[in-house]
Amino acid sequence: MVYQRTNGPSVSRLTAHLVWVTKYRYPVLEGDIQIRCRSLIIQICEAEDIQILKGIVSKDHMHLHIEYRPSQNLSNIVTLLKGRTSQKLQIEFPVLKQRYWRRHFWAIGFGCWSTGNITDEMLNEHLDHHRKPNDNEGNCILE
Numbered sequence: 001m002v003y004q005r006t007n008g009p010s011v012s013r014l015t016a017h018l019v020w021v022t023k024y025r026y027p028v029l030e031g032d033i034q035i036r037c038r039s040l041i042i043q044i045c046e047a048e049d050i051q052i053l054k055g056i057v058s059k060d061h062m063h064l065h066i067e068y069r070p071s072q073n074l075s076n077i078v079t080l081l082k083g084r085t086s087q088k089l090q091i092e093f094p095v096l097k098q099r100y101w102r103r104h105f106w107a108i109g110f111g112c113w114s115t116g117n118i119t120d121e122m123l124n125e126h127l128d129h130h131r132k133p134n135d136n137e138g139n140c141i142l143e
Contacts, residue, residue, distance in 0.1 A: 005069060015053065016074055018064045019111035020082060023104050027059035033093050034059075040085045050077060065115065074112050082106045 004013045022028055029037055038057050041064070045052050051067040068077060086105035090096050096105065 003067075005067075007070070010070065012070045013067065013116075014070060015065065015067045015115045017111075017113045017115055018066065018074070018078055019061060020078060020109070021061040021107045023100060023107045025060045025107070026099055028096060028099060029057055029059050029062075033089060033096070036092060037062075037085055037089060040088055041081060044081055044084055048072070048077070048080065078110045078112070082110075 004011050034057050038055075041055065041057070041062070042052065044050075045066070049069060050072070053065040053067055055062070055064040055066075064081075066077070068074070082105075086103065090100070090103060090105060
């Protein structure tokens, strides 16, 4: 069975695939910088109760598959990850300041896709199961 978070009467499993790139897609995430970026991402996620299901630090971008709490929102999670890693990496690796001015390490924006253990087709089948012709059970159908 898949792990689910419980919080009082609520149960959830929210997962997402996040992607963001370095500014100008410069391939600066190599060697010690790449290793330090990885450790920073792990530290931040542990501190914020975000579970990393899988992640990759490439030379010019990041991929993260995460599981997060319902009280968190993805935009804030990415802002937090990008902000803290940018600040720490630029302090610890002065060579990055030669390439990036005004302390902008990551490009603006990110990609985000929800993931889960069911497909759209499976969900639609489940909803169709509750829909009956001439529904007199008080169900309100949204389409």
